[in-house]
Amino acid sequence: xxxxxxxxxxxxxxxxxxxxxxxxxxxxxxxxxxxxxxxxxxxxxxxxxxxxxxxxxxxxxxxxxxxxxxxxxxxxxxxxxxxxxxxxxxxxxxxxxxxxxxxxxxxxxxxxxxxxxxxxxxxxxxxxxxxxxxxxxxxxxxxxxxxxxxxxxxxxxxxxxxxxxxxxxxxxxxxxxxxxxxxxxxxxxxxxxxxxxxxxxxxxxxxxxxxxxxxxxxxxxxxxxxxxxxxxxxxxxxxxxxxxxxxxxxxxxxxxxxxxxxxxxxxxxxxxxxxxxxxxxxxxxxxxxxxxxxxxxxxxxxxxxxxxxxxxxxxxxxxxxxxxxxxxxxxxxxxxxxxxxxxxxxxxxxxxxxxxxxxxxxxxxxxxxxxxxxxxxxxxxxxxxxxxxxxxxxxxxxxxxxxxxxxxxxxxxxxxxxxxxxxxxxxxxxxxxxxxxxxxxxxxxxxxxxxxxxxxxxxxxxxxxxxxxxxxxxxxxxxxxxxxxxxxxxxxxxxxxxxxxxxxxxxxxxxxxxxxxxxxxxxxxxxxxxxxxxxxxxxxxxxxxxxxxxxxxxxxxxxxxxxxxxxxxxxxxxxxxxxxxxxxxxxxxxxxxxxxxxxxxxxxxxxxxxxxxxxxxxxxxxxxxxxxxxxxxxxxxxxxxxxxxxxxxxxxxxxxxxxxxxxxxxxxxxxxxxxxx
Amino acid sequence: xxxxxxxxxxxxxxxxxxxxxxxxxxxxxxxxxxxxxxxxxxxxxxxxxxxxxxxxxxxxxxxxxxxxxxxxxxxxxxxxxxxxxxxxxxxxxxxxxxxxxxxxxxxxxxxxxxxxxxxxxxxxxxxxxxxxxxxxxxxxxxxxxxxxxxxxxxxxxxxxxxxxxxxxxxxxxxxxxxxxxxxxxxxxxxxxxxxxxxxxxxxxxxxxxxxxxxxxxxxxxxxxx
Numbered sequence: 001x002x003x004x005x006x007x008x009x010x011x012x013x014x015x016x017x018x019x020x021x022x023x024x025x026x027x028x029x030x031x032x033x034x035x036x037x038x039x040x041x042x043x044x045x046x047x048x049x050x051x052x053x054x055x056x057x058x059x060x061x062x063x064x065x066x067x068x069x070x071x072x073x074x075x076x077x078x079x080x081x082x083x084x085x086x087x088x089x090x091x092x093x094x095x096x097x098x099x100x101x102x103x104x105x106x107x108x109x110x111x112x113x114x115x116x117x118x119x120x121x122x123x124x125x126x127x128x129x130x131x132x133x134x135x136x137x138x139x140x141x142x143x144x145x146x147x148x149x150x151x152x153x154x155x156x157x158x159x160x161x162x163x164x165x166x167x168x169x170x171x172x173x174x175x176x177x178x179x180x181x182x183x184x185x186x187x188x189x190x191x192x193x194x195x196x197x198x199x200x201x202x203x204x205x206x207x208x209x210x211x212x213x214x215x216x217x218x219x220x221x222x223x224x225x226x227x228x229x230x231x232x233x234x235x236x237x238x239x240x241x242x243x244x245x246x247x248x249x250x251x252x253x254x255x256x257x258x259x260x261x262x263x264x265x266x267x268x269x270x271x272x273x274x275x276x277x278x279x280x281x282x283x284x285x286x287x288x289x290x291x292x293x294x295x296x297x298x299x300x301x302x303x304x305x306x307x308x309x310x311x312x313x314x315x316x317x318x319x320x321x322x323x324x325x326x327x328x329x330x331x332x333x334x335x336x337x338x339x340x341x342x343x344x345x346x347x348x349x350x351x352x353x354x355x356x357x358x359x360x361x362x363x364x365x366x367x368x369x370x371x372x373x374x375x376x377x378x379x380x381x382x383x384x385x386x387x388x389x390x391x392x393x394x395x396x397x398x399x400x401x402x403x404x405x406x407x408x409x410x411x412x413x414x415x416x417x418x419x420x421x422x423x424x425x426x427x428x429x430x431x432x433x434x435x436x437x438x439x440x441x442x443x444x445x446x447x448x449x450x451x452x453x454x455x456x457x458x459x460x461x462x463x464x465x466x467x468x469x470x471x472x473x474x475x476x477x478x479x480x481x482x483x484x485x486x487x488x489x490x491x492x493x494x495x496x497x498x499x500x501x502x503x504x505x506x507x508x509x510x511x512x513x514x515x516x517x518x519x520x521x522x523x524x525x526x527x528x529x530x531x532x533x534x535x536x537x538x539x540x541x542x543x544x545x546x547x548x549x550x551x552x553x554x555x556x557x558x559x560x561x562x563x564x565x566x567x568x569x570x571x572x573x574x575x576x577x578x579x580x581x582x583x584x585x586x587x588x589x590x591x592x593x594x595x596x597x598x599x600x601x602x603x604x605x606x607x608x609x610x611x612x613x614x615x616x617x618x619x620x621x622x623x624x625x626x627x628x629x630x631x632x633x634x635x636x637x638x639x640x641x642x643x644x645x646x647x648x649x650x651x652x653x654x655x656x657x658x659x660x661x662x663x664x665x666x667x668x669x670x671x672x673x674x675x676x677x
Numbered sequence: 678x679x680x681x682x683x684x685x686x687x688x689x690x691x692x693x694x695x696x697x698x699x700x701x702x703x704x705x706x707x708x709x710x711x712x713x714x715x716x717x718x719x720x721x722x723x724x725x726x727x728x729x730x731x732x733x734x735x736x737x738x739x740x741x742x743x744x745x746x747x748x749x750x751x752x753x754x755x756x757x758x759x760x761x762x763x764x765x766x767x768x769x770x771x772x773x774x775x776x777x778x779x780x781x782x783x784x785x786x787x788x789x790x791x792x793x794x795x796x797x798x799x800x801x802x803x804x805x806x807x808x809x810x811x812x813x814x815x816x817x818x819x820x821x822x823x824x825x826x827x828x829x830x831x832x833x834x835x836x837x838x839x840x841x842x843x844x845x846x847x848x849x850x851x852x853x854x855x856x857x858x859x860x861x862x863x864x865x866x867x868x869x870x871x872x873x874x875x876x877x878x879x880x881x882x883x884x885x886x887x888x889x890x891x892x893x894x895x896x897x898x899x900x901x902x
Binding site: 665 | 776789793795799800824827830
């Protein structure tokens with residue numbers, strides 16, 4: 001039965017692309033319902049394929065470069081990512097349907113215009129995964145980029161959205177250029193993946209492939225220092241779109257990275273290939289997690305945490321590469337398993353969080369932390385699901401995030417056997433960085449949940465928020481159940497990833513990933529999520545029992561401590577909610593400790609002297625180092641070059657002759673110099 | 678065909694003529710009056726013609742006599758006369774406007790000659806001594822012609838610089854054995870064409886600005902900004 005899965009998935013992909021065109025004629029409702037049905041079908045098909053052993057296969061389709069068929073292929077790796085895409089796609093589509101149900105144009109009447117791009121976005125991602133040759137891969141990747149660009153511009157009447165869209169388009173073009181060059185280098189003996197596999201690149205060519213793929217796919221995945229586009233684009237897009245971009249699209253970039261660097265470049269690459277992956281990965285992880293603690297916009301916080309999680313996945317990939325180069329296939333399997341599990345888990349729980357953030361934005365018309373709060377009682381289902389997903393984000397046992405991060409840390413601990421002294425020292429630094437990132441991510445998750453959802457409402461909008469509609473509720477509920485199941489049975493996901501591991505790392509997790517528990521090495525003690533849950537439950541019951549036993553019967557009402565600010569005003573019986581501990585105050589300690597180093601934060605306090613009626617102001621700024629070190633110099637260089645070209649255009653006749661004369665003299669001098677040497 | 682070797686009469690005369698062309702290029706650079714510039718150019722063309730005929734004689738290549746005659750008639754007589762007439766007809770000023778002083782220009786010229794010797798001599802080790810020397814001289818003349826074009830503001834002196842540059846090309850062409858006639862003819866025709874083009878250019882310039890100074894053209898360019 002599994003041999004029908006590839007044609008079925010190819011059909012789903014083609015229908016998604018066709019649906020985009022059709023929906024442009026008929027309307028958005030068809031786009032969403034159709035996408036939902038197709039994603040559901042695709043998820044079932046790919047699940048059957050993965051359970052059935054994931055035998056690699058390929059078909060030829062009569063579309064492609066002139067006179068040549070394209071190859072569509074499916075194997076364990078693309079199947080695994082396809083499952084993630086279909087699940088996240090179905091949930092996001094349901095949420096988009098919910099947005100649509102709330103009436104045309106929830107914010108400025110432009111939602112419907114970009115609806116046809118939604119199925120094309122999904123179809124482009126599916127084509128990226130199903131591609132069996134360079135052309136199909138690029139076509140899928142570009143369809144994904146362009147459709148997501150259109151979707152980011154959904155609320156294009158707002159200037160920040162347009163700015164974010166342009167930045168995103170620029171980075172997407174950079175990705176495309178680099179990937180085209182990388183694939184051209186790889187396909188010296190044929191454009192199909194099987195031809196590339198037969199003749200993997202070597203030497204300088206391979207190094208160029210590595211650099212181009214890291215820039216091309218890394219920019220799309222949001223790897224530092226090419227992550228600058230990601231927070232504004234995710235914040236600008238509507239909730240379901242940012243959920244797909246963060247949950248699925250960054251994973252497609254990871255998939256392209258895996259496909260080109262692990263699969264098509266062959267296993268015989270040197271060990272130093274791991275270094276740029278590790279450096280970029282740990283840099284992204286720390287920077288993203290720290291920014292997630294500083295930002296004040298709910299979606300920006302989530303986007304920064306996406307940067308962190310992509311960084312962790314790439315660290316796992318780097319370790320897998322190093323282990324494979326050192327012929328430690330067991331360690332390589334563990335590292336790659338950690339990466340794939342984390343990518344899968346993150347793809348689902350981040351989708352929940354972004355859908356929740358979209359629901360919050362709809363309910364309260366704001367994404368600012370300082371205007372939210374107290375949503376737990378008004379949006380109980382959204383809040384519950386978001387808390388569950390945030391537990392994964394924070395890496396609390398027994399969540400999905402904990403399982404993969406535990407595996408990653410086990411790999412880091414095992415990686416001290418790799419390479420010489422230099423590499424070992426770097427891995428020690430890496431371990432510190434990874435742990436720091438995980439701790440910062442936990443802090444960011446606590447801040448997000450504590451400030452945005454719990455506590456008392458900080459604005460009238462937050463106080464009157466209403467729960468999301470049924471499609472979105474069902475989407476986040478079912479995804480949250482999936483996330484919960486992944487957390488309790490991570491071994492099952494690793495079983496699904498097993499064909500991918502065998503293909504890429506030649507190391508398998510089969511004997512180490514049981515249904516109930518996973519172990520880093522065959523004889524070491526493992527992690528059993530159910531047992532951890534049981535222990536935690538027992539401890540919780542014990543604490544509750546003790547508290548009950550020692551509690552005073554009934555309750556007393558007494559004066560609350562009001563920070564010395566006097567009695568609350570009569571219209572705010574619970575005190576002024578703006579006096580609550582908020583996002584900015586939560587971030588203060590971390591900001592003081594790490595902000596100057598990582599984000600060049602500044603704080604200026606303007607305190608008027610006594611007698612001056614001016615209000616005191618406190619102003620904070622932070623700058624991303626990639627912005628100051630990479631993007632602004634590039635922009636300045638571009639301006640300088642443009643000015644230079646402008647000046648050259650209006651040179652006088654004699655000046656033009658002089659320039660040519662100077663160039664000729666320079667050339668002759670060069671020749672003379674070469675002759676003298 | 679005997680080899681033209683160092684120390685023999687054919688070598689010495691050819692070297693003398695080539696050196697004279699280079700010297701006249703420097704003389705061109707140092708002229709401050711239009712009429713003298715045109716005369717120096719005519720003299721240079723005559724020397725080129727002589728050099729060409731001498732090469733025809735020692736190489737036993739009769740077609741080079743034709744080149745020499747062409748150079749003598751067209752560049753030694755016709756073009757200078759036409760230019761003199763142009764100066765009279767347009768009532769041009771008799772001075773030469775320079776963008777860079779005469780002395781720095783001469784210094785630059787010396788530097789260019791050094792550069793061309795340093796480029797040509799090491800790159801032509803396998804060739805005859807005379808070819809090497811003549812190529813170095815010819816490249817120097819070409820570079821000096823270019824230098825003249827960029828250090829003079831008047832269109833007329835720029836044209837003379839351009840044609841002196843072309844003299845350098847002819848010198849290179851005749852000093853290499855076995856160069857077919859077609860090349861020289863085409864180069865000569867090219868100069869005539871350039872002459873015609875520049876003449877019309879003079880007339881238009883004169884008609885519009887009452888001057889031959891190309892700085893007026895620069896002003897048009899800056900008007901677009």
